[in-house]
Amino acid sequence: MDLSSAKWKKSTRSGTSGGDCVEVADNLRDVVAVRDSKDPAGPVLTFAPQTWRSFLEFAKQS
Structure with missing residues (x-):
């Protein structure tokens, strides 16, 4: 699969300490x-x- 045009975004819940x-x-x-x-x-x-x-909706409910 060609992912060369992927525009990667980090989760808004990610910290700045370089963790998971x-x-x-x-x-x-x-x-x-x-x-x-x-x-x-x-x-x-x-x-x-x-x-x-569907995953995001489930995660929001948890």
Whole structure:
């Protein structure tokens, strides 16, 4: 999968101390990509946009 056009955004809940953070790229066609901000060259998880929206809604309720 070509992620070269991904525009990565760090979670707004991330601190500035460099701890555990995720970055999300939601500007891609038909996919939302998620990676560990401490390892930007590492593995990336991808989700269908509807699956990602469902996850966010669930997380907001928790």
